[in-house]
Amino acid sequence: MIAALHVLDPFCTWLAATPLSQAIQTVEWIIPAVQTVHILCVASVMSSVLMIDLRLLGIGTRGQTLESVASRFLPFIWWPLPVLLVTGATLIVAEPTRSLENSVFVLKMALLLGAVAVTLIFSLPLRRDASFWELTTARRGAARLLAAVSLPLWAAIIFAGRWIAYTQVS
Amino acid sequence: MLDSWLQALQDLALPTAIREGDGLFPWIEGVHVLALSLVIGSIAIVDLRLLGMASRELSVRQTTAGTLPVTWCAFALAAISGGLLFSSNATTYAHNVFFQIKLLLIAVAGLNMLAFHLLVGRGAHAWLTVQDTPLRGRLVGALSLALWILVVACGRWIGFTLNAVT
Secondary structure: OOHHHHHHHHHHHHHHHOHHHHHHHHOOOHHHHHHHHHHHHHHHHHHHHHHHHHHHHOOOOOOOOHHHHHHHHHHHHHOHHHHHHHHHHHHHHHOHHHHHOOHHHHHHHHHHHHHHHHHHHHHHHHHHOOOHHHOOHHHHHHHHHHHHHHHHHHHHHHHHHHHHOOOOOO | OHHHHHHHHHOOHHHHHHHHOOOHHHHHHHHHHHHHHHHHHHHHHHHHHHOOOOOOOOOHHHHHHHHHHHHHHHHHHHHHHHHHHHHHOHHHHHOOHHHHHHHHHHHHHHHHHHHHHHHHOOOHHHOOOOOOOOHHHHHHHHHHHHHHHHHHHHHHHHHHHOOOOO
16 A cells, blocks of 8 residues: 555545535445446447457458548547546545555556557547558557557556455555 | 255365455456456447447448457456356355346347347348348347346446345
8 A cells, every 4th residue: 555645534534424425325326337337438448449459450350441440449439438537436436545545546547547648649640640550661560569558558457446446445 | 956056166176266365356357347348348339330320331241240259259258257256156146136137138138149140130241331221130239238238237236235145
């Protein structure tokens, strides 16, 4: 555990006592329902990342251009993210200390920033030029590298998410 | 009878290690979440195409060709990891109503998929555009989406109802 996270103690105590937090804690179906939506959004992101990465690595999805694959699946990476943020925040409001003072949660957020950065690095050049990653050998190699990095990064976020529940905050 | 079999299963070395070990259960759970996210996402890609809500410029066949290998590999991984999690507390899970419903829903979703590939989907090679996709194709897609969403919900509810089972 990161001891410095205890600086959040007063905030977490206050948040857990708010009527909103109390309501989420008391109404039994809210947390599993919110987690269900969270997992469905994770499914959208992970599968879309995999489909794009498989195309970049040249596995499967033959006969389809990178441009077509990227335009089909990038929206299914981006639009679930706000929903993931809202559902994730709801779970934090329910049990602030369990997540905010948890070093695995901090790791998960760091991994998330990395994964979003990698996805931006891939998708932003496509806005100006849809064939950007296919123009030179160097760019094709760089795109393959992004694919090889992004999949383990997103997968690590899932593992960290599960481990939050098993890491005791003392 | 069934309970004694389940008890014997969870007394085996590996299920015991998963139950009592420090890190095995969460790691296997991580694999399970990763695998199921790919199962549901890859199936949803086809469902949304059948419903005309995504991949509209592709034929149904092109859509399934890209996703089916992912679906099968991920399903195998989800079934193995799920089986390992089940084995660690077999007697408890087997009596959980959400676990029972979840298995039933997966079976129905499997039959729905089978029906699509064997019966409904005959002539699916002709479903080139969204307009070509007949109502029965859309119905299969809608049913599949609904079933898999319920499977995820049941999976989550198992975790919150285990203590109530005695």
